[in-house]
Amino acid sequence: MSNLQSRSGVVLSFTAALFMGASAILLVPQVQAADQLTVGVLIPGSKSDKGWMESGYDGLMAAEQAHEGEIKVQMIENISYADMEQALTNLASRNELVIGIGGQTQAAVFKVAKRFPNTHFSIVGGNAGTEAPNVAGYDVKQAEIAYVAGAAAAMLSKTGGVSYVGGMELPSIVNAGTEFGNGARSINPDIKFIENYTGDFDNVAMAKEATLAAIAQGADVHYHILNLGLRGMEQAAKEQGTHIVGSYTNRCGSDPLYVGYSITGVGYQVQYAIDQAVAGTWVPGYKAFGLNMGPEAADMQVCNATPEMEDKLEQIMQDIKDGKISVLEG
Template sequence: MFSFEEASRDSARRRFVVRVSALVALLAPAVFIAPAFMATGAQAADDTMRVGVLIPGSKTDKGWMESGYDGVSAAQKEFGPKLKTQIIENINYADMEQALTNLATKNQLVIGIGGQTQAAVLKIAKRFPNVKFSIVGGNKGESMPPNVAGYDVKQAEIAFVAGAAAAMLSKSGAVSYVGGMEIPSIVNAGKEFGNGARYINPKVKYFESYTGDFDNVAKAREATAAAIAQGADIHYHILNLGLRGMEQAAKEKGTHIIGSYTDRCGSDPLYVAYSITGVGYQAQYAIEQLAKNQWQPGYKAFGLAMGPKASGLVICKSTPAMDAKIKQIEDDILSGKIKVSEG
C-alpha cells in the first residue's frame, strides 16, 4: 500500500510518461518519413513498380497535361499489372509540396509533369533520398539533387519550326502566339515562334501575348481575339485549359490553330498542324528507365536530337514542298546553322 507521498510521486511519474509518450507520437510522422518509403520498398519486392505522377492541371486539357497523362497510360499498357500508378491532378502551387510528399511516401519514382513542379520537386526530393524524381520540362539552370532527373523538352526549338509552319500556312500574312505564365521557357518559345515565322516570311505580322495563367480561358480568348482583329489567321500556344479560349475565338472567326505536344491530325478541323514536344514520351521514358534499372539523375535534353517521338512538326494537309522545308529547318537547327534560344 502506497503512502500519500509515494502515491503523489507515482502520479507525477505517470504524468511525465504520458507527456513523453504524447511528444513521441507528435514527432513520429516527421521522424518516420524516410522509413515510410522503406516499407514501400518492401512492398515492391514482388517486382511491382510503383510510380507517382503529379499533374498540376487537367489530364484532359488537350495540351501538356493530357500529353503527359497519355505517356503514363502508354506505360501502363506496356507493363500491365507490373506497374502501379498513383496520379494526383489539378494541384495549385501552394499544395504541390504536400502532394509530392504524399506521392514520395508510397512510390519508387515520382514524376512531375511540367516545369512548374520543379521548385517543389527539388525541395521535397532532399527529404526522400531513396526515391527517384523525374521532372518533365525540367530546365538546365538549377543544380539537382542526386535523386532528381530533369528532362528538357526544348520548347523554343520546336516553336521555331512551328513558326515556320504558321507562316507557310497563313493566308493573311499574320500569325499569333499566346503563352501562359511569362517565365523564361515560355517567353523563349514565343520569341522563337516569331523568328521561325520571319524565317519564311520576313514581312509577316507577328502578335505575341501572355495571360499569366495556363488555365485562364477568358484571357486566352481575349488575347486570341485581339490578334485576329489585327489580321492573324494562324495561332500557336503554350497553354493548358486556357486553350479552350483560343479555340473559341478561332472558331468564331474562322481562323486556325497549330496544336502543341501531340499529333492529333484529323481529330478537329480547327487544327492545321501540331508540334510534338514529347511530354508523354518523356513520362513513359522515365518509367521505362526505372523498369530497366537504368534510370539516371541529372539534366537530359530531348528535343529534335531525340527523334520524332520526342520532337517534331506535323502539318495535317501538307505538300511535299512544305515537308521538305520543315525537314531542312529541323536539320539546320540540329547542325547549329539555325541557332535558337534555350528552353
C-alpha cells in the same frame, strides 16, 4: 526489375486525391505486389486539356500498358500551386519514382526531394542549372520546335499575320514565343507577329481575349503553350474563322480548327522515366530531348501539307539539328 528500393511480401499502396480548397487527402487502400515499381505522377492541370497535361497522361497510359504487372501507379491531378508541395510530399512518401509533369512542378520537386533522398524524381519540362542527387530534369526543348511551328504557321497564313499565346512568363515559355516569331520571319520577313501571355496556363477567358486581340490585329494562325486555356483560343478561332497550330501531340484530322501540330514529347518523357526506372538504368541530372532524340521527342506535322512545305520543314529541322539554325534554350 528496378534498382530502386525493393520490397518483400505484399504491401498496401494508396491512391490519393487532393481536393482544391480544403486540401483534404482521400486514401484508398489497394493491394500491391512485392516486385512492382511504385510510381507517383503529379499532373498539375487536367489530364484532358488537349495539351501538355493530356500528352503526359497519354504517355503514362502507354507506360502502364507496356509494363503491365510491373508498375503500380498513383496519380494526382488538378492541383493549385499552393497545394503542389503537399501533393508531391504525399506521392514521395508512397512511391519509389515520382514524376512532375510540367516545369511549374520543378521548384516544389527540388524542395520535397531533399526530404526523400531514397525516392527518385523526374521533371518533365525540367531545365538545366539545378541539380540534386535524386532528381532528373527532362528538357522538352520547346523553343526548338516552336521555331519550326512558326515557319509552318507563316506558310499557312493567308493574312500575313500569326500569333502566340503563352501561359506563365517562365523563361522556357517566353523563349518558345521568341523562336516562334523567329521561325515565322524566316519564311516571311514582313510577317506580323503578335505575342501575348495570360499569366495562367488554364485561364480560358484570358486566352480567348488574347487570341481575339491578335485576330483584330490581323493574325489568322495561332500557336500556344497553354493547358486548359487552349479552350479559350479554340473559342476565339472558331468564332472568327481562324486556325490553330497545336502543341504536344499529333491529332491531325480530329478537329478542323487545327492545321498542324508541333510534337513536343511530353508523354514520351513520362514513358522514358518509367522505362529507365523499370530497367534499373534511371539516372539523375539534366537531359535534353528535342529534335536530336527523334520524331517521338520532337517533330512538326502540317495536316494537309504540300510536298514543298514538307520538304521545307524537314530542311529547317535538319538545319537546327546540324547547328545551322541556332535557337534559344527552353
